[in-house]
Amino acid sequence: MSVSIGLIELTSIPVGYETVDAMLKAANVELLRAAPSCPGKYLVVIAGNVGSVATACAAAERTASKKAILCRAINHLADSVADALKQASRDVKVKSLGCVETRTGLGAILIADHLVKAGRIDLMSIRIAQGIGGKGYVNFTGEIAAVNTAIAACIAKCDDPKLIMSTCAIATPHPDLVAHIR
CATH class of the missing domain: 3.30.70.1710 (BMC (bacterial microcompartment) domain)
Known part of the structure; x- marks a missing residue:
């Protein structure tokens, strides 16, 4: 795009x-x-x-x-980020689960773009500020190595160390957890 x-x-x-x-x-x-x-x-x-x-x-x-x-x-927003912004969540096969929580709502969009450009991951959803104290978060999936690589690259590329509040990478998440994330 x-x-x-x-x-x-x-x-x-x-x-x-x-x-x-x-x-x-x-x-x-x-x-x-x-x-x-x-x-x-x-x-x-x-x-x-x-x-x-x-x-x-x-x-x-x-x-x-x-x-x-x-x-x-x-500049030159990744296509999958634009798609995730248009939808509440995307229906993708969840291999491993990654999540990055941001201090600000719009920070989640910045992080999503970094994640997509850093690794072979698929965005599931970008949540912005409603009902979560003004924070945001990004849910994504891929092979566990790709999820970890994307998180590490995102942290390294982030120019504001306070923007990212926490992260997780879960190999083979339980199906009930995945069902509640979408």
């Missing part, structure tokens, strides 16, 4: 409104998500070409200022 996305997570809903308005006025981007999340945060996801997303993210940083928790662009 040649689409890039811009992510911003804010500590203020009114500033979130102002930020979305500034982003949309600054560049030709598509608004994919703009909504409050718990606990009292505001999440924004936009899509477009690399230059437009960069321009919109710069406008977001100027507008949000200190109310921004995270503001990042992901």
Whole structure:
């Protein structure tokens, strides 16, 4: 996919409104998500070409200022990440189970992109901030070696050591556990 996305997570809903308005006025981007999340945060996801997303993210940083928790662009988003964002969960054969929990909701999207680009894994779901204290997490599967490799590469590539809260890799998870994860 040649689409890039811009992510911003804010500590203020009114500033979130102002930020979305500034982003949309600054560049030709598509608004994919703009909504409050718990606990009292505001999440924004936009899509477009690399230059437009960069321009919109710069406008977001100027507008949000200190109310921004995270503001990042992901250029050339992996296709499977885009697919996982569109669906609640994907029906894939679970070999081994991997999970990465992030400090912020939108951090889960960043991590999902790192995971997919780091190893031979299949995304199952990306969960963002609702009912989990503003955090996010990514569920994925693959051979246990690929799951461990993807987690290690993701941790190494993550530029914010506080973004990842915890991880797990489970070889051959019990079917009842898998049924409750989807």
